[in-house]
Structure formats: C-alpha cells, structure tokens
Amino acid sequence: MKRNIKKDLLDELVVAFDRRQRRKLNIWEFTDDPQCILRVSLARSRWEQQLADGSFIRRDEIIGRAHLWNDRVPPLPVAGPDLRWAREARQRFVHSLRLLAHAALEDPRLIAIRGFGGPAPFSYTAPALAIAERLGFEVYHLPPSLWNTIEGKVSNLWVWLLRRAFNRPSIWGAGSKQLEYRFYWLSREKLLALYGPGSEGHATRNT
Secondary structure, X not given: OOOOOOOOHHHHHHHHHHXXXXXXXXXXOOOOOOXXXXXXXXXXXXXXXXXXXXXXXXXXXXXXXXXXXXXXXXXXXXXXXXXXXXXXXXXXXXXXXXXXXXXXHHOOOOXXXXXXXXXXEEOOOHHHHHHHHHOOOEEEEOOOOHHHHHHHHHHHHHHHHHHHHHOHHHHOOOOHHHOEEEEEEEEHHHHHHHHOOOOHHHHOOOO
C-alpha cells in the first residue's frame, strides 16, 4: 500500500540547507542523464592512503567526492526494501558509476583525479560491505580522534535528516545511531576498469 508523505517544516528547512551546502561545496551535476543518482565535488584528501590496486593518494591531493542525488534515489516502499526496489537502486547506482567514468575521461575538472573518496555515514553490515566491494569500493575506518568522533555524530544526524526529508520510509525504525561513519575509496583505475568504455560493467546495462 502506498502512502502520501507530505514534507513538514523540518523537511523544508533541510532541503533548503542542503541546497545551500551544495552551492557552498561546489557540488555539481556531471551529467544531464535523468537516471543518474550521483553528483560530484572536489576536495583535498585528509590522509595518505594506499589502495588495493596500488594507487597511492597523498595527503592534500585533490580528490573527487561522490554524493547521492537525494531526490533521485528510488523511494523506499512503505513496507520496507524489497527485491524490486533493491534491483532498481542497484541498476541506477551502477548506471551512475558508468556516467561518472565517462565524466572522469571528459570533464577537465576530473581528468587528473586519481581517486574518489569521502566520509560516508551508512549501516555497514556484512552484506552492505560485500556489495560495496563488488561495486569496486574500499571502505576504511577513520583514524580515532575527537574531531572524527564529533564529525561522525554530526554527519550521521545530517544523513538521517536528509533521509527523513527525501525518503521518509528509510528512517522508520532506524535512528541515526545505527549509522556508522567510515571512509570510502574508489580509485580512478578501478572506476574505469569496471565502468569505463569497453568494460563489462559499461556494456551490461542491467547488472
């Protein structure tokens, strides 16, 4: 059964603040494809990181940051996630990575980028980590520090508010404490190998 969920004042404030933050952080749409659910920005790496494929990211190096395009993420069914929703969400995400691979080759802002990474509050269950690995992502714990702890709590709350505003059923029965703050990496080489021209991921539209 579908249920109409109207945005309240808190949702409207979150949407407005999210729009402001996108402008402030220069998060842009790298494609006009209506099925894309990712945006991208640039940032400086806060740490040095050796990736599994041999890529080495230096501290302060410019990296890419992938961001969910919240109002394009497939809405979660009121009854909770099902196989149909999971299939659609995965297809859109993989399609978005193909588009990002194309942008990494064509967009002057991304041509020199050697890796995409960023902190990502998420429920890092064993199945979720297995899916991330199959998609080419590496997930790491952040170095323990007071700043990372505070930043993680604030980010978890913000993601919960975004989910409330853009995909309300996704928070039912789930609080921000269920989210964990970790760092993801996807090297340029892995992105192009999995999703670039000539790759299996690029050729297969319904993986």
